[in-house]
Amino acid sequence: MRFLEIKHLAAEHLPSAVELDRLCFGGLWAIEGYRRELDSPNSDLLGLWTWETEDCESGQNRAGTGAPPLQIRPMLIGVGCLWAILEEAHIIMLAIHPSFQRQGLGQALLWALLKSAHDRQLERSTLEVRDSNLAAVSLYKKLGFKEAGRRKRYYEDTGEDALVMWRSGLEKPEFQRYLAALKVQMCDRLYEKKWHLAIDIFEL
Numbered sequence: 001m002r003f004l005e006i007k008h009l010a011a012e013h014l015p016s017a018v019e020l021d022r023l024c025f026g027g028l029w030a031i032e033g034y035r036r037e038l039d040s041p042n043s044d045l046l047g048l049w050t051w052e053t054e055d056c057e058s059g060q061n062r063a064g065t066g067a068p069p070l071q072i073r074p075m076l077i078g079v080g081c082l083w084a085i086l087e088e089a090h091i092i093m094l095a096i097h098p099s100f101q102r103q104g105l106g107q108a109l110l111w112a113l114l115k116s117a118h119d120r121q122l123e124r125s126t127l128e129v130r131d132s133n134l135a136a137v138s139l140y141k142k143l144g145f146k147e148a149g150r151r152k153r154y155y156e157d158t159g160e161d162a163l164v165m166w167r168s169g170l171e172k173p174e175f176q177r178y179l180a181a182l183k184v185q186m187c188d189r190l191y192e193k194k195w196h197l198a199i200d201i202f203e204l
C-alpha cells in the first residue's frame with residue numbers, strides 16, 4: 001500500500017524541502033526562506049509525504065521480483081505555501097517531485113492550501129504563474145482560478161510574463177461543500193492509482 005499525508009512542515013523537514021525545491025525549481029528558496037515561512041503566523045507551509053507498507057492481504061513479497069524497495073520512511077514529495085494577507089490567500093509555492101507528477105498529487109496539495117485558506121476565513125486566493133507553465137495553469141483553472149491579468153516580463157530569468165489568477169468565494173458555505181465533494185472525488189481517483197490519502201489535519 002502507498003500512503004499519502006499532508007501536514008504542516010516543521011523545522012526538521014526543511015533540508016528535505018530545500019532538496020525538493022532544487023529538483024522542482026532549480027533552487028528557488030534556501031533553508032532560511034523556508035524557516036521564515038515556518039516562523040510567520042501568516043504563512044501556511046504544507047508538505048506532502050509518501051511511504052509504503054507491505055501488502056499483507058495479498059501476502060505479496062517483493063523479494064526476487066525486481067520491484068523497487070519499499071519506501072518505508074516517509075519521503076517529502078510535495079510542498080505548498082500560502083501567505084494570508086488581509087482577506088487574501090496568496091499561493092506562493094506549489095511543487096510535486098518530478099517522479100510523482102501527473103497522479104493527482106498537485107491537486108491534493110492545492111486542495112489542502114485552499115482548505116487552509118477557508119479555515120482562516122480568507123475570501124479570495126491569488127497567485128502568479130509563468131505563462132508557459134501549462135501544467136500549473138491548467139491545475140489552477142481546474143480548481144476554479146481565473147486569469148485576471150498579466151505582469152509583463154515578470155520573470156527575470158526568461159523575461160516571461162506572469163499570469164495573475166484569482167479564485168473568489170472561499171468564505172462561502174458552498175465553497176466548503178465544493179471542497180468536501182472534491183475531496184471525495186480526489187480520494188477515489190488516488191485510490192484507483194493505489195494511493196491512500198490521509199488528510200488528517202484537514203478533515204471536513
Ligand SMILES: CC(C)(COP(=O)(O)OP(=O)(O)OC[C@H]1O[C@@H](n2cnc3c(N)ncnc32)[C@H](O)[C@@H]1OP(=O)(O)O)[C@@H](O)C(=O)NCCC(=O)NCCS
Pocket residue numbers: 024025093094095096097100101102103104105106107108128129130133134135136138139140142
Ligand atoms: C504544477 C504541478 C504542481 C502539478 O502537479 P501534478 O501532481 O503533476 O498535477 P496533478 O496530477 O494533480 O494534475 C491535476 C491537473 O493539473 C493539470 N495538469 C497537471 N500536469 C499537467 C500537464 N503536464 N499538462 C497539462 N495539464 C496538466 C491537469 O488539469 C490535471 O488534471 P487531470 O489529471 O484531470 O488532467 C507540477 O507539475 C509541478 O510541481 N511543477 C513544477 C513546479 C511548478 O511549476 N509549480 C507551479 C508554480 S506556480
